[in-house]
């Protein structure tokens with residue numbers, strides 16, 4: 001590899017010396033006995049708090065850079081969005097003010113009409129206009145009919161029919177005489193909604209001095225429900241009175257001198273209120289401010305889940321990022337957005353002169369909006385733990401938004417409904433459920449504020465009583481009865497808690513959802529099925545309190561040796577020897593993979609033929625300073641093995657020990673000494689190469705003063721210096737790969753996993769990367785997968801060939817070539833008709849030659865090592881017999897020939 005040595009200073013400290021770990025020749029953390037050969041690592045445990053705060057800081061910085069990069073989105077979330085909602089509220093409020101000013105100003109009077117024709121279910125349905133009794137007052141009804149027709153133009157004649165109790169009319173009837181009041185009563189019971197009016201006269205015989213009658217009417221069905229003020233009833237009564245006067249004065253109904261009662265109706269004039277109230281803001285404010293903060297809520301769902309979907313969050317965790325720092329950084333970077341958003345709401349609320357804002361203590365307003373915003377932020381975090389794709393997350397967000405809109409507009413549309421939920425005398429169950437919804441708690445305190453600030457207009461006295469305002473001290477006192485709505489005629493007021501309780505509940509929401517996010521993020525399986533036990537927090541190890549590892553090398557070996565599959569029929573001898581070496585305590589390997597197995601289950605609940613055994617009892621060891629190259633066709637199980645070793649996928653059985661740390665038990669510690677270059681580039685499109693290295697260097701706790709040198713050195717090593725400040729999203733495939741490769745080496749990890757690190761690179765850059773890897777592996781362990789035989793040949797101190805999840809062969813390149821690919825290949829081209837003669841001649845020269853291919857005269861022979869002595873004679877024979885003529889006249893029998901040495905590729909193909 002010396003010829004590949006690059007010019008970027010291989011003697012650099014950061015490149016050659018793993019600085020994050022200390023190595024011991026025997027266990028420093030094992031409690032039990034340990035073998036002398038075991039090289040155990042004690043990941044330097046920087047102060048846990050320091051690590052946390054450094055990672056937190058670097059993540060906040062990253063989020064901040066991205067917020068600046070996406071400045072349009074950031075501004076629309078924190079400033080433009082809230083402003084738009086406030087502006088809309090302002091416009092609505094102004095429109096409402098105009099309506100309030102014009103309210104009922106001097107309405108016009110209008111005449112009372114006559115009684116209109118009855119209507120059944122349909123306009124033409126049979127019905128009876130009037131039933132009257134006794135029949136002797138026919139003259140009054142006749143006068144009524146005549147006057148009414150004059151007023152309405154509709155005929156309502158006296159009918160000459162006899163009704164019986166059960167028969168409905170078969171046409172529209174005008175005025176019908178019936179036997180008595182009992183008949184009216186029973187008929188309408190038997191035939192509901194048929195008769196418009198009934199009238200029973202009780203006028204004494206003789207000269208009438210006392211006119212008495214009773215009108216029957218249907219209060220809900222009066223004139224098909226359209227007569228809400230009962231003008232028809234009034235009209236009927238007026239018609240009857242008019243008819244009585246007509247009869248009493250012996251006038252001729254309908255004639256010009258008959259008495260007429262012409263009634264005019266007019267509503268009271270109302271003076272417009274002197275003071276316009278901010279009722280619109282009081283009623284709809286909670287809804288609009290909820291919408292203003294929902295923009296950030298939905299953006300969080302999208303951003304966080306998109307990052308999860310692209311596996312960028314996994315990549316950060318693989319490089320050792322604490323998830324606590326990840327979430328807290330998001331909390332902080334969204335927290336400042338909420339702060340700006342709350343300030344915008346408060347400032348524009350004042351600018352738009354909303355009474356709630358004008359008369360409420362500014363700090364109370366600001367803190368309320370901040371707490372509400374933060375509670376919504378943490379609720380969004382919690383939801384992201386259940387979503388795997390950004391599309392689903394945004395749909396969930398929109399769904400919640402709609403629910404919130406409906407809820408806010410129903411639950412807090414006015415004080416009367418709003419306070420029902422908070423009244424200590426109503427059932428607690430609903431309240432207990434609802435206090436976990438931030439907008440419910442926000443709605444209450446906003447209601448308190450508007451009750452104390454909006455003021456009330458009293459129409460009776462035409463006076464406006466302004467609210468006393470909401471001062472800081474009002475937080476701690478429940479609203480007095482004066483500002484609470486009455487719940488019954490007796491004036492019962494709701495018994496509601498002090499406004500500050502909403503703050504406490506919002507704080508509870510923030511803490512609760514942060515906690516639930518932290519918990520569910522760990523226990524809900526990710527895409528690879530990795531998750532912690534639901535009771536992980538009970539384990540002292542989680543809290544870094546374990547003094548003993550709980551296993552020693554011996555116990556670990558015993559455990560996995562016991563579980564080893566006894567017989568592996570047809571297993572290659574090298575593979576079998578490796579299996580034994582894995583459990584050999586004298587082996588000084590720093591990486592031991594013991595019976596590693598991964599089955600991808602088709603169903604969660606049962607085993608099936610469709611289950612896929614991706615890795616099948618893999619046993620492997622590797623010494624320090626070595627590079628292991630994993631070869632194998634597509635689907636052989638290489639990436640799955642790498643994913644298990646890097647802690648991304650849980651193994652079905654088996655384990656691996658790296659520097660004395662178990663993948664199953666100590667993945668958090670392993671991550672401190674591990675670097676991963678995954679198969680697919682996990683890069684942030686909107687960060688530059690320099691920012692990537694700075695980010696991961698921060699996560700890996702590289703001292704700040706070394707970062708600059710590290711960035712320059714590593715980018716130069718993979719020839720990315722010129723594009724160091726360009727966004728990774730603009731890179732070509734090969735450039736992205738080189739950056740991913742460099743990222744995996746940050747923090748000088750002891751173990752590096754590289755899944756096809758040079759895919760898509762041109763030959764020049766590939767050689768630079770090889771040379772980088774070759775120099776970097778000193779004192780470390782590198783495991784890489786590749787499809788390039790050349791790469792495996794150049795880099796692999798050990799080469800393993802995998803097929804169908806199993807190890808098929810292993811050893812260094814020379815060993816594999818000798819075992820599976822040794823020998824030479826002779827190829828010659830003849831005329832097809834000459835091929836059998838050529839075959840004869842060749843086989844005479846080299847009897848051991850094996851014909852590998854014969855297609856249309858192109859012959860390929862394999863020469864085993866035993867045939868090597870005959871090779872010079874064969875070459876001489878080719879030279880000497882150039883002139884052998886073909887069956888085709890004028891042409892040589894052998895038009896061309898060649899001899900080549902077989903290599904790793906042949907070995908691979910053979911395997």
Ligand SMILES: Nc1ncnc2c1ncn2[C@@H]1O[C@H](COP(=O)(O)OP(=O)(O)OP(=O)(O)O)[C@@H](O)[C@H]1O
Nearest residue numbers: 600612613614632633634635636637638639640641
């Ligand atoms: N999440 C999964 N669910 C089900 N089967 C899987 C899953 N991941 C991998 N497999 C299967 O496991 C087998 C091994 O896959 P793996 O990706 O490890 O192969 P590989 O050797 O890395 O292939 P390549 O060279 O194409 O990357 C394949 O048959 C694959 O289909």
